[in-house]
Amino acid sequence: MKHPILALACLALPTLASAESYENVIRATLQPGWRMADGSHMAALHLELAPGWKTYWRAPGDAGIPPQFRWKRAKGTKSVRIHWPAPEVFHQSGMRSVGYSGSVTLPLRVQLNTTGDSRLKGVIDIGICKEVCLPHRVRVEAVLPAANTNPTPSIAAALADEPYAAEEAGVSNVSCSVSPASNGLTLTAQIAMPKGTGREETVIETANPEVWVGEPKTWWDGNRLMAEAQMAHMNGGAFALDRSRVRITVLGGSMPVDIRGCDS
Known part of the structure; x- marks a missing residue:
């Protein structure tokens, strides 16, 4: 059995200082989405990765870095639930990881206690990997508009891709x-x-x-x-x-x- 702490330590060998040269590898945006009939709001975190790079699913495997989400909820926002589209399985150097390559949209079901606009901010720590794997932090923010009730096609497609x-x-x-x-x-x-x-x-x-x-x-x-x-x-x-x-x-x-x- 591979030791989980050792596996993650090996993946995180690049220092945080060296991670600065990887800023252009990933672009993160918070898509504002739409207000649903039950009063909740469907938004999404969209991650765009440079060619050859991947990031990880909620259960990334021994060779992956688990994502961590911290949502700074404004007044009116109660909770955030992540919907996970079906991931890919990668095998490299005798180890398996589970995640996404290219780009991925993670729908976010936001529970509200307001009928008006709300605001959502997030700090997300994720792993990104190509020849090297390293931790990376992204920050996102968006207004969740109450007036928009039309589903966003890219978010709806990601919901349809859930297992x-x-x-x-x-x-x-x-x-x-x-x-x-x-x-x-x-x-x-x-x-x-x-x-x-x-x-x-x-x-x-x-x-x-x-x-x-x-x-x-x-x-x-x-x-x-x-x-x-x-x-x-x-x-x-x-x-x-x-x-x-x-x-x-x-x-x-x-x-x-x-x-x-x-x-x-």
Whole structure:
């Protein structure tokens, strides 16, 4: 098992001073979007990357840097929820990462307690990678106009690119078993779903951010997609796993699938 802290430390070798020469690699904008019928507002963070560069998904893998979002909400803004379009899987130097290349639009559902205009500011720490990988900080700001109720096509397209829900993809059952491992636990998931391409890969997440999840092994056993991953607590201690809050994303098949919780 690769040690997660060591993997991230290796990726972040460039110093913050050296990162200054990479300012033109990425351009971030906050798209103002539109006011929805329920009173919330749909905006988006748009990231444009230079050719050959990529950034990372919410669960970036051992070879990625997890994004961190800090929203400075103005009066009238209660919360911000990020919608994640289906990412790509990258393999490089024997390690796997999950993210986006070229450009990506991340829709933001903003809950409001005002009927008028609001303002949203964000400080986002992300990883960007080509031959080198390094942390990078972007700042964005936009007014969220109450008068605009017409959907923005690019944001609507990004919402349509989210993984399918389990029931939409024909997942009929998800069974998860847990067994002890030398330094944590091993989770084995059996997913009953329509047979795919044979190129499926999975990402497994838990509800506890202090639990590290290794790269899963993924294979087909008849009509069941199997996914097995090692888990360890960051402090090396014992931990409990709530299987009802395990999240499994299936990528690389005929359709991306977002599975929330194990049935058993």
